[in-house]
Amino acid sequence: MPKRYLSIWFPHFATDRLVRLHPELRDKPFLLYAPERGRMVVRASSRTLSREGIKPGMVVADVRAILPSVEVFPNDPAAQGKLLKDLAEWCLRYTPVVATDPPDGLILDLSGCAHLWGGELFYLESITSRLSKGGYDVRAAIADTIGSAWAMARYGSSSPIVEPGRQAEALQSLPPVALRLDAVILQRLEKLGFRQIGQLIGIPRTNLRRRFGDVLLSRLGQALGTEPEVLQAVQPAPVFQERLPCLEPICTAGGIEIAIKRLLDMLCERFFREGKGMRTGTLKGYRIDGETVQISIGTNRASRNAAHLFKLFELKISDIEPALGIELFVLEATLVEEVSEAQEALWGMGNSDQASIAELLDNIAGKVGEKAIHRYLPQEHHWPEHSIKAVASLEEQPETAWRTDRPRPLHLLPRPEPIEVMVPLPDYPPLHFRYRGEIIRIARADGPERIEQEWWLQTGPPRDYYQVEDESGARYWLFRLGLYGGGKTQWFLHGYFA
């Protein structure tokens, strides 16, 4: 696909920023300054001041002498850089590939995007009118190359759209400064009488290289499209993304549902073609007031079932605040995984059964949170609390067998609860114990089973476990922490047997 680029230039970027922050400055003469070699030098001047002929590079004291009423502010390049980046991100609604062009420009790769707005002219007008409504002085141009779009935006006087392949003609009458050259080369060109780019185009390349170096040739090549130029996008272009611009701003849940359905259908069709599925996805809504709202979903296994994914999004639609309306929906699969057609059978089930359980869990995760879902596998540890590990995946199978050689209670208290016991020495089970004010007499008992601390994980006294049964038949798991004669011992209730 032939590339098309849009270059946006904000001629009064720094001062427009200040006017937006302080609207009372709108028609006042003011300037931004920065220290340079011990003097205060003008870096940017307001629109009214520029008309007076005050240009960046003048000394502030001179300007004050000409116009005593001028207000001065320090220049803040960091904030300007941030604003430029924010604007670039705002422009993501027009194309996925946007780059900043410091200090005061943006470059958009609009290849394949313009038709959504009904043509390049409407596309350009849409962006420029929105930006100028926002208080920015804007010039923009569309061309085949970044270089020519940049030149036309800043120095062009004719139509802002350069037809495909016509950049050489468009550049003919522009000054050499439109080629993004540095001051030394520009001075030399000026001295030799090169006033227009058209004069340069006809000269043999070897002569140009000898006199001006490779830089001029590569800049010329980039502008004419004979040399490639790479755009440093503010956000890497997402691979799995679908966009849906709306004719009218959408502000109802029903409308959002339709938008999600359409986007999912488009995305899932691509997933099927490429054998992939979505693990996490984000839906962004660009509102007409300039804000973006977004909702995200995650799945337990890669899915390309549009109906299922829609259900997950549906649970979160209520989180979207459409305000005055959403004009563009962007659905992006932020994490994509291969869907293997023949996945190993899980728990003796078919593939479709597995998928239906995974979908059920996705629904649950969407409603009560992913942290609510647990699955456990055995771990080779004797310490009861360490003998299981939680796993996130549904496919993971145990590496070791579940042990049944030692009694383990069906109910394990989250933390052992201290009890008071009456116990004969040395190693007999308790005769009775008191738990929560109730005395429980023990009729039968098994044990002890000594479980030592795993010294590579934690240190401390061992536990001696007893399985005991009271007179009514309730079965408990008790343990004594510590050894007799070796300091303090304490008894705990740790669980209930069935």
Next chain:
Amino acid sequence: MKELGGKKEMIRQLREQIMTMEGFSSGMDGQRLDFGLGPVDRAFPGGTFPAGAIHEFVSPTEACAAASNGFMAGLLHVLMKKGGSCLWIGKGRKLFPPALKFFGIEPHRVIFIDVRRDKDALWVMEQGLKCKTLAAVVAELKDISFAESRRLQLAVEDSRVTGFVHRCRSGAMSSLTCVSRWRIKPLPSRSEGKLPGVGFPRWEVELEKIRNGRPGIWQLEWRAGVFRHVSVPNQAVSESQSSKKEKHYA
């Protein structure tokens, strides 16, 4: 004689028809699962444990809750024999997964959902019961209303998944649409011969309510992977049993 046999057959068929009309199946997909409950089976309509329905368990104390979970695990063992998974929903869950292995369940085939509110537990249970591939859904709840149980019943009628509602230390008892209500109480175990120590888990299983069946009380033991009916109860227990029975029918 032949005519009589035909009539019996006809009556049996009619009974089955009535039961299916009442939203009550005699087994999963027409095939009967043997839960090995022995004499308890006679209490059920059709003589077999009603799978594909919702059962209610009531546990007033922590020890009873453990006993109920043990009994449930024994039933799950049969339900999960064919493969498939089980959903175990709870709030402040105490179940220790490795212990399920003692009841013949592979603990990694159970998916635990730990929720914070009863409302979420019910929502998850309803979703789970709609998923035909699950073998069973267990939910530990404090309270459930009649209307909520009705929703679960509707979900189950379509999918034929077995559901267990376990009400631990709940307040007022309300009547639910569940097919049965069980109360499981631990009983003193008996070991073989004169061996000291704790024996196999033994419970007093009370079927307090069963639709189209006969309630009753039995003593069961879980031994070597199956339920065993304890036919010779000791003196103390049989007394309490008979007194309870009187109370029940009074």
